Amino acid sequence: MEKNLIVESVRKKAEGYFARGEFFCSEAVVHTINELLGWPFPEEVVKMASGFPIGLGKSGCLCGAVSGGAMALGMAYGRKHGETMNEKMFQMSAALHDHIKNMYKSTCCRVLVKDYEFSSPERKAHCVKITGEVAAWIAEKLLEDPEIAPRINEAFN
Template sequence: MNRNIDMERLRQDAADYFNGGYACSESVICAIRKNFDLDWPDDVIAMSSGFPWGLGDPGCICGALAGGTMCLGYFFGRRRPGDPKVQRCFRLTTELHDGFTARCGAPCCGKLIAGYDRDAPERKVKCTGFVEYAVTKTAEIILRELAADETEERPEA
């Protein structure tokens, strides 16, 4: 896994994926996979395909935010019932959500793109910004938390 992430490259990759045909959630996952050099199968991208347009169409959670949440779950989520580390994942997801909401204005796709036609170039530009923020904030959280884990694991001299 690569931890030397060029945030500008990451942001550009996410925008390129988004503007190249992937949806917002898929773009975040593709960019994280590529830049962290993760061995994720395409199935992971497929798992995120239902998030765009607010969970298929109802306008709920922004897909870029959902894609970031999936990535946080991969790194910090539980893999068995009762694992207390799920609390960390909840905390990090809340951090992503709150940062996204503060920066973008809302966590809900319907609110974020209200008044825009789906096919409008202006909507695509607006959503590209959401994708770029979500992927960057997600990567920042991952890198910070992995570094903190390494610090905790090192014995004191």
């Protein structure tokens, strides 16, 4: 499947999970990227992302989609006990942060939603869009990685 089609499919899946209320932002990103990678982790891994929505447990700090994105990047670049750190982990996490900050001028949840009534459909739509952007950005970067792309392409074909 063509890269752009995969990236857009990932965006729509993540947005759909959040929009339908199946997952919050961080959970939607983790679940979608786990699926993209061909389920290297059991579906229950999404539970680890459940404390991050609404800026880390409703504290309004770091955007849950960005937090979930960093967790999702760990699925590809993280390490186990005794392994050396993969430099791509830090590079990719920082690049994700910078991408969202450049696009939305912040990665802080309360700043990202300050112009919206929290319970409004407009705020949810805004957050759904950010969630899709995070998932799509990660998918694009993983598809550009020659070590990871073959696994993704295999899962999609």
